Amino acid sequence: MPEGILCNRKPINTEEDLKRLLADKGGKQYYEEMKNLDVDVRALQDTLEKTCKSRTRTWLEICAHCSLCADSCYLYQANNRDPKQIPSYKIQSTLGELIKRNGRVDTEFMMHCMDVAWSQCTCCNRCGNYCPHGIDVGVMMSYLRGVLYSQGFCPWEMKIGAGMHRVYGAQMDVTTEDWVETCEWMAEEGQEQIPSLEIPIDKEDCDIMYVLNAREPKIYPDDVQAAAMLFHIAGESWTVPSEGWENTSLAMFAGDWEACKMNVQRMYDAIERLRPKCVVETECGHAHRASAVEGPYWAGREDGKAPVPYMHYVEWLANAIRDGKIKIDPNKKIKEPCTLQDSCNYIRNHGLEKHTRYIMSQIAEDFREMDEHGAHNYCCGGGGGFNGIGKYREERDKGLFMKLQQIRATGATLVISPCHNCWDAIRDTMEVYEVHDIKWSFLKPLILDMCIIPDHLKPQEEEEE
Amino acid sequence: MIELLSGTLFKISLLIFTVGLIYRLVQYVRGLDWRLERVAYAYAGQSGVLGALWSIFKWLVPFGTYGWRKQGFAAIAFFLFHIGVVLCPLFLAGHTVFMEDALGISFPALPVAAGDVFAILGFGGGILLLLRRIALPQVRFLTDRKDIAILALCLITLATGLIARFDLFAYDFMLGLHMLSGEAILVLAPFTKLSHMALFFASRAQLGIDYAVKRGGASRGPAFPW
Ligand code: HEM
Ligand code: SF4
Ligand code: SF4
Numbered sequence: 001m002p003e004g005i006l007c008n009r010k011p012i013n014t015e016e017d018l019k020r021l022l023a024d025k026g027g028k029q030y031y032e033e034m035k036n037l038d039v040d041v042r043a044l045q046d047t048l049e050k051t052c053k054s055r056t057r058t059w060l061e062i063c064a065h066c067s068l069c070a071d072s073c074y075l076y077q078a079n080n081r082d083p084k085q086i087p088s089y090k091i092q093s094t095l096g097e098l099i100k101r102n103g104r105v106d107t108e109f110m111m112h113c114m115d116v117a118w119s120q121c122t123c124c125n126r127c128g129n130y131c132p133h134g135i136d137v138g139v140m141m142s143y144l145r146g147v148l149y150s151q152g153f154c155p156w157e158m159k160i161g162a163g164m165h166r167v168y169g170a171q172m173d174v175t176t177e178d179w180v181e182t183c184e185w186m187a188e189e190g191q192e193q194i195p196s197l198e199i200p201i202d203k204e205d206c207d208i209m210y211v212l213n214a215r216e217p218k219i220y221p222d223d224v225q226a227a228a229m230l231f232h233i234a235g236e237s238w239t240v241p242s243e244g245w246e247n248t249s250l251a252m253f254a255g256d257w258e259a260c261k262m263n264v265q266r267m268y269d270a271i272e273r274l275r276p277k278c279v280v281e282t283e284c285g286h287a288h289r290a291s292a293v294e295g296p297y298w299a300g301r302e303d304g305k306a307p308v309p310y311m312h313y314v315e316w317l318a319n320a321i322r323d324g325k326i327k328i329d330p331n332k333k334i335k336e337p338c339t340l341q342d343s344c345n346y347i348r349n350h351g352l353e354k355h356t357r358y359i360m361s362q363i364a365e366d367f368r369e370m371d372e373h374g375a376h377n378y379c380c381g382g383g384g385g386f387n388g389i390g391k392y393r394e395e396r397d398k399g400l401f402m403k404l405q406q407i408r409a410t411g412a413t414l415v416i417s418p419c420h421n422c423w424d425a426i427r428d429t430m431e432v433y434e435v436h437d438i439k440w441s442f443l444k445p446l447i448l449d450m451c452i453i454p455d456h457l458k459p460q461e462e463e464e465e
Numbered sequence: 466m467i468e469l470l471s472g473t474l475f476k477i478s479l480l481i482f483t484v485g486l487i488y489r490l491v492q493y494v495r496g497l498d499w500r501l502e503r504v505a506y507a508y509a510g511q512s513g514v515l516g517a518l519w520s521i522f523k524w525l526v527p528f529g530t531y532g533w534r535k536q537g538f539a540a541i542a543f544f545l546f547h548i549g550v551v552l553c554p555l556f557l558a559g560h561t562v563f564m565e566d567a568l569g570i571s572f573p574a575l576p577v578a579a580g581d582v583f584a585i586l587g588f589g590g591g592i593l594l595l596l597r598r599i600a601l602p603q604v605r606f607l608t609d610r611k612d613i614a615i616l617a618l619c620l621i622t623l624a625t626g627l628i629a630r631f632d633l634f635a636y637d638f639m640l641g642l643h644m645l646s647g648e649a650i651l652v653l654a655p656f657t658k659l660s661h662m663a664l665f666f667a668s669r670a671q672l673g674i675d676y677a678v679k680r681g682g683a684s685r686g687p688a689f690p691w
Contacts, residue, residue, distance in 0.1 A: 054496025058668055062661040065607040068536055083606035092607075129691065130532040132524050132543070133665055134672035293679060297503035304505030304679055315684075351681020375681075375690050376531060 004033025009040065009152040011256060012163025021163065026390055027156025037152050039110055044103035047147055052099060056143060059135045060096045063088050069137065072130035074378040074402040075120055087127040087137035090120050095144045110153045117144045118155050119392035122384035124344040129376065142384075145255030154254055155389045161250025162259045169266050170214040170246040180242055182217040186225040194457050199228045202274060203239035208316075209276035210240050211247040211267060211291070213284045213420055226444040227282065230317075233453055234325035238280075244270030247281050248420075249290030253385030257298065264295035271307045278309045280316045283442050285343030285419035286383070288312045293350050312346050314418050317443060318355035321362050332450035334364040339412035341370075341403075341426060342377035343419035351375075356418070359443065363450060368410040378402055380417075382425030400429040407438060415440040467637065470644040475567060478648035485655025486663040493667045502675070509678045515687035516677025517670035523691040524669060530691040542593035549587010550619055553580065554647070559630065581630070588623040591616065615659060622646040 003009060005020075007030045012018050024030050069087040070076050076085040083089060094113040098105060121141040128136030148154055149162075164171050174182075183199040190197040200206070208231070216223045231238045244266040251259035271279065281288055292310035296303075311319075320326040340360055346352045353374040360367045372378055381400040386392065403425065407415055417423045417440055426440040499506050506513070523529045533540040552575070554560060561574040575583070595616055598604045625643035629636055653659055661668075677687040 051501055053498050053501055054493045055502055055668075055671055057496075058493055058664050062658050062664050062668065064658060064661070065604070065609070065612050066539065067601065067604040067607055068532060068539060070603045071535070072532075081603065083603055086603055086607060088607055128672065129689075130535070132532065133661060134520060134524075134669040136672060136675075294503055297500060297505075300500075302499065302505065303508045304499075304503070349680045351683070351685030354684070375685075 002036055002038055003152065004030070004037060006030045007033035007037055007152055009043075009150065011166060011259065012159065013166050015167050018160065018163045018167050021156070021160055024156070030156045030159075031391070034111060034153065035107065037107055037110075039103075039105060039107060039151060041103050041105075044098075044105075044147070044151060047150055048099060048103055051146075052143070056095075056140055057099065059133075059140060060092065060099065062133055063092065063135055064133065066132070069127040069131045069135070072127045074124075074126070074381065075122075075399050078381075078399045078402045085120060087121075087131075088135070090116050091137045091140050091144070095140055095147075098144075098147070110148065110151060113144065114148055114153045114155065115392075117141050117148060118158070118385060118389060119395040122344075122379045122382070122386050124379035124383055125349055126344070126376070126378065129348070142252075142255065145253075146257055147255070149255035155385075155391055157388045157390065158250065158254035158385055161385070161388070162254040162256035165246075165249065165251045165256075165259045165263050169243065169263070171248050171250045172214040172218045174214045174218050174246075176242055179217050179245060182221050182224060183240060186221050187228060190225045190229055193459070194229055194232060194453070195459050196457060197228060197232050199224070200239045202242050204273075205275050206237045206239045207277045208236055208238035209271065209274055209279050210238055210282075211245050211279055211287075212240075212282035213248045213287055214246050215248075215420060216282060223282070223442065223444060226448050227313075229448060230320075230326065230444060230451070233451060233457065234320045236325070239274060239276065241267075241270035241274055244268075244273075247291040248284055248287040249295075250385065250388075252286065252290045252294065253388075260290065260294070261298040261300075264291055264299050267291055267295075268299055268307050276308060278311055279306070280311045281313060283313045283418040283420070283423075283444065285345035285421060287420075289345035289349060293345075312350075312352055312355075312418075313443065314346070314352055314355045314359060317447065318358045321359065326447065327452040328362055328447075328450050329452050334414065334446065334450075335366065336414055337366045337368055337410070337412045338364050338414035338416055339368050339370055339407060339410040340373070341380055341415055341417040341419070341422045342373055343417075343422050344377065344379055344383060345419070347377060348375045360416070363446065364416075368412050370406045370410055372406070378406065380419070380422035380425040381429065382421050387421055387424050387428070397428070397432045400425060400432060404429050404433055404435065413438055416443060416446070417441065418443045467641055467644070470641060470648065471563070471567065474648055475644070478651040479568075482651035482654050486660065489655055489660050490663050490667060493664060497671070502671075504671075504675050504679050506674065506678075509674050512677045512682050512687040513674040516673040516675075516682060516689065518673070519688045520673025520676070520691065521666055521669045532691070538593075539597060542590050542597060545586045545590025546594055546619075547587075547590070548583050549585075549590060549623055553584050553587060553623075553626070556580070557584070581627075584623060584627055584630070588620065588627060591620045591623060595620070611657065615653070615657060618646055618649060618653075622650060 006024055067086055073087050079085045094116050123138040123142045125136055125138035187197055187199040249260055249263050292306055296306050381403050386396045415426050417426055527544045528534050555572055556575045557580040558574040558577050561572045565571045598608050625639045629639040629643055676689040
């Protein structure tokens with residue numbers, strides 16, 4: 001039962017293993033080893049028996065093969081209606097087969113399943129809204145990913161991502177020291193504009209505990225600063241935890257449920273320590289899904305609720321504008337035509353559309369909806385980990401075209417995208433298809449530019465000069 | 466032959482059908498797992514019930530959902546066909562008399578003319594479904610022999626019933642075939658995709674609850690905009 005040195009059934013738990021896997025550029029050796037990775041049929045059968053229950057089995061069985069789900073999938077449309085991209089086919093030919101054969105499958109089959117699970121579905125769950133039987137292929141694909149992961153059939157980047165969460169408690173190698181330092185640095189730098197700015201770390205009993213995406217401290221520290229400024233302007237009592245600040249979950253994309261649990265538990269522990277009234281999360285979609293929607297279940301919370309309410313950034317911002325905590329300067333509203341990318345993870349799958357719509361009504365003069373939006377939006381094209389997998393770059397790029405057409409049809413020159421994955425996908429879309437007349441942005445920088453900073457927060461003029 | 470089909474065989478098929486589908490429903494509910502599905506069923510409450518009912522109801526209304534409206538032809542074929550296959554077996558005047566005799570159960574009967582119309586529409590709808598299956602590449606691609614066989618079985622039942630009803634030709638043979646194919650549907654129901662007669666409601670209810678208690682109900686209310 002050979003397993004590879006890099007490609008095997010064991011999750012990454014040490015920095016050493018992680019570095020070794022990272023050193024294999026592009027996963028060359030990893031994927032070579034995968035070709036010889038045996039399927040542990042006994043374990044696979046055991047997994048299927050224990051975790052594949054009536055909901056999934058019924059879905060697979062009662063599918064009418066009616067193809068009413070076909071057009072709902074952006075990948076089907078983007079791939080010239082290739083029948084192999086019909087949601088029903090994608091799941092029947094993978095998970096369906098796996099169950100039919102009761103796990104007696106070979107390596108080649110598992111690698112095929114991996115290709116389908118990570119390059120032909122972003123788990124956006126749109127198809128589930130178009131199937132008369134209510135068959136949610138996205139949910140099943142995510143389940144399939146978990147099964148594949150447990151057998152070691154998982155894209156290189158996903159294995160690394162899950163390993164990052166296990167080793168660093170974050171999706172990137174940002175240690176507690178790095179994080180705390182970034183906060184201090186950003187607060188200090190921000191004091192040029194708002195002298196009283198601070199980023200309170202580990203302050204107990206605040207109203208808000210802020211959690212975010214590791215990319216922000218690592219690559220976009222300005223975003224951390226913008227968040228701090230907006231909280232400060234809104235007069236919030238807030239804090240960030242020194243540990244348990246990361247709310248994303250590449251582990252969820254990878255199907256590493258154990259790592260998912262570790263991740264939310266770290267955050268929930270921080271809640272217990274600091275006793276905030278609620279948690280506000282940065283502009284990231286899957287992070288919200290992983291920590292507020294699925295997370296409570298991973299943490300074993302029977303009522304399906306996080307220990308305190310979680311608010312995605314758009315919900316906090318909508319409330320802050322509504323309550324007058326953040327005041328928009330009417331002269332600085334967005335004048336150019338702009339549209340909004342709804343993230344599947346917190347719009348379709350968590351119902352926050354009314355908040356984003358309210359924000360748009362307050363900040364934009366010429367807001368234009370895409371044809372399919374809100375709960376019926378299309379995936380940005382980069383969800384579910386698709387953005388990050390080199391092996392499937394070509395497939396990802398092809399899928400991006402759908403969103404580009406949708407954006408173009410609105411005539412907008414600015415796409416507002418309060419989600420890291422969507423933001424990346426849209427950035428890459430403009431690059432891949434060489435579009436130069438459409439910009440994209442998170443909300444924070446836009447709001448910071450157009451909100452009124454109260455006089456008492458502004459730097460005082462030096463009088464003696 | 467007709468006697469056997471309308472007597473013992475009918476009763477056996479009906480028993481398999483009823484027990485089988487009830488068993489499937491019970492097993493479905495027993496197999497639900499809040500940890501695996503990550504849906505807090507025990508905490509679903511009123512919102513969960515509303516979500517479930519909404520999810521079923523919307524899809525039973527012709528053009529009631531965005532999905533049905535986007536696929537007008539399929540929706541028409543589906544509803545015509547299902548009016549036939551759901552209403553006719555239970556409420557056709559001929560059937561109610563038959564069931565009263567055989568089982569002592571009486572259903573209210575449809576007016577004879579209405580029953581005829583539903584059966585004809587049902588057959589027409591079934592033909593449209595079949596055409597759709599053959600003509601549209603995306604449906605043809607998913608179709609296997611079983612799909613055709615089940616649809617054909619339903620069409621044969623409808624057709625033979627109509628031929629016998631209007632006494633077009635070979636009355637006894639048609640009636641016998643009608644009973645046989647009808648009983649085949651009953652027997653097959655628990656073991657094939659025909660189990661959707663019961664499991665449709667289970668599956669739709671589950672997704673409705675899922676959206677109502679976990680995926681957005683707290684913010685958008687139990688009614689997902691299907
Ligand atoms: C009790 C209520 C029923 C409901 C709610 C229901 C619902 C559905 C749904 C949602 C589909 C998939 C959509 C589609 O194929 O267009 C379907 C397909 C189908 N149903 Fe039903 N059904 C019911 C009863 C029945 C009965 C009693 C029969 C047959 C005796 C039947 C036969 C079929 C067949 C053959 C298909 C597949 C159609 C095809 O080949 O395209 N259904 N049903
Ligand atoms: S719409 Fe539903 S029943 Fe029809 S093929 Fe797709 S998954 Fe199957
Ligand atoms: S979940 Fe989304 S990407 Fe996956 S098959 Fe369904 S519609 Fe396509």
